[in-house]
Amino acid sequence: MFRLSVIMCAFAAFTLPAFAEVRFGNNVRIGGNDVSNQTFTKQKRGKFIIHEKAPKNAGCAWRKNSDGSRTKVCNFQRKKTKESR
Numbered sequence: 001m002f003r004l005s006v007i008m009c010a011f012a013a014f015t016l017p018a019f020a021e022v023r024f025g026n027n028v029r030i031g032g033n034d035v036s037n038q039t040f041t042k043q044k045r046g047k048f049i050i051h052e053k054a055p056k057n058a059g060c061a062w063r064k065n066s067d068g069s070r071t072k073v074c075n076f077q078r079k080k081t082k083e084s085r
Contacts, residue, residue, distance in 0.1 A: 022046075032079025038072075045071040050078050 022040045029035065031050035040046040045065075049055070055075035063071045 031076045033074075033076045035074075040072075043069045045069060047071055047073045049073070049075050051075060052078055 020042070024035050024038045026036050027034075030048045035048070038046065054077050057075050058077065060072055060074040063073055065071055
């Protein structure tokens with residue numbers, strides 16, 4: 001009986017879809033760049049790339065994925081802060 005309940009729990013854990021949402025609140029910075037008040041889900045994704053030097057394609061752009069979702073790709077240059085100077 002115990003073995004059956006373990007198998008059923010494992011089966012349920014692998015078959016249920018994962019729902020995740022990431023929300024950036026106020027004053028959130030990635031590499032010194034402001035990314036406040038953005039929300040990302042399974043269909044609306046985010047990718048932030050931090051470069052030491054000026055990136056070739058600076059800024060953000062939306063890209064479509066083959067599964068129908070969209071990804072916001074942002075190329076940022078790391079900003080110098082008071083601590084890193």
